[in-house]
Amino acid sequence: MLKITIRDNLLFINERIEKAKIKSGRNDEIKLIAVTKTVDVETINEAINAGITDIGENKVQELEKKIALLNDRVNYHMIGYLQSNKVKYIVNKVDLIHSLDRLSLAKEIDKRAKEHNIVANTLLQINVAEEETKSGLKVCDVIPFIEEIQQFTNIGIRGLMTIAPLTDNENLLRNVFKTMVNIKKDINSRRYDNVSMNYLSMGMTNDFEIAIEEGANLIRVGTGLFGKRNY
Numbered sequence: 001m002l003k004i005t006i007r008d009n010l011l012f013i014n015e016r017i018e019k020a021k022i023k024s025g026r027n028d029e030i031k032l033i034a035v036t037k038t039v040d041v042e043t044i045n046e047a048i049n050a051g052i053t054d055i056g057e058n059k060v061q062e063l064e065k066k067i068a069l070l071n072d073r074v075n076y077h078m079i080g081y082l083q084s085n086k087v088k089y090i091v092n093k094v095d096l097i098h099s100l101d102r103l104s105l106a107k108e109i110d111k112r113a114k115e116h117n118i119v120a121n122t123l124l125q126i127n128v129a130e131e132e133t134k135s136g137l138k139v140c141d142v143i144p145f146i147e148e149i150q151q152f153t154n155i156g157i158r159g160l161m162t163i164a165p166l167t168d169n170e171n172l173l174r175n176v177f178k179t180m181v182n183i184k185k186d187i188n189s190r191r192y193d194n195v196s197m198n199y200l201s202m203g204m205t206n207d208f209e210i211a212i213e214e215g216a217n218l219i220r221v222g223t224g225l226f227g228k229r230n231y
């Protein structure tokens, strides 16, 4: 039997990214983050050799373990719910925290970033569909939240992140992604300090083509690259 490799999966995903870009008339860069939760380091190395430059983890402990083993071979993204008491372990090691969603967390990120004399790059996580099981700001709370965190000098907001509902309802997915684009435009028009809307982190295995068509430039793909996860 022919073995499907990570390289094959990556080629296929890159083809689909290109098709989605052409379909929507885009020629800007779309960065693929390989979501490596539950994936062992040997397999991650295979992905890196195939061309992966960025990996995402949703648990601090896993992220720390992988950083220790892979060092500066890749860029790191914290994509999951972040407990305030764990910020100190990763704040100076990750390129981007995708899951800033509350004031207490902002306060802690700012404090720890100050200790390292850095500005921590973050995305605001938005729970567009207001799903009970997901964290993230409500759409109506985004602007007030940004205004509150203007006081923190060591946090940079670089864009927005969402996890869309798990559904094949294309209309619903498009509406979620369009809402994100509208929030981004609204924020841009307000010209805050320490806020730039460089990134829209949206799109996973189930929906990344639709996300790209609607404007995503960071996509987070796990299953499509590594196969089904064994928890």
Ligand SMILES: *Cc1c(COP(=O)(O)O)cnc(C)c1O
Pocket: 035, 037, 058, 079, 080, 163, 204, 205, 206, 220, 221, 222, 223, 224
């Ligand atoms: C697991 C996870 C992903 C990747 O999901 P797949 O469906 O396996 O591509 C993306 N984003 C977040 C926040 C995740 O936790």
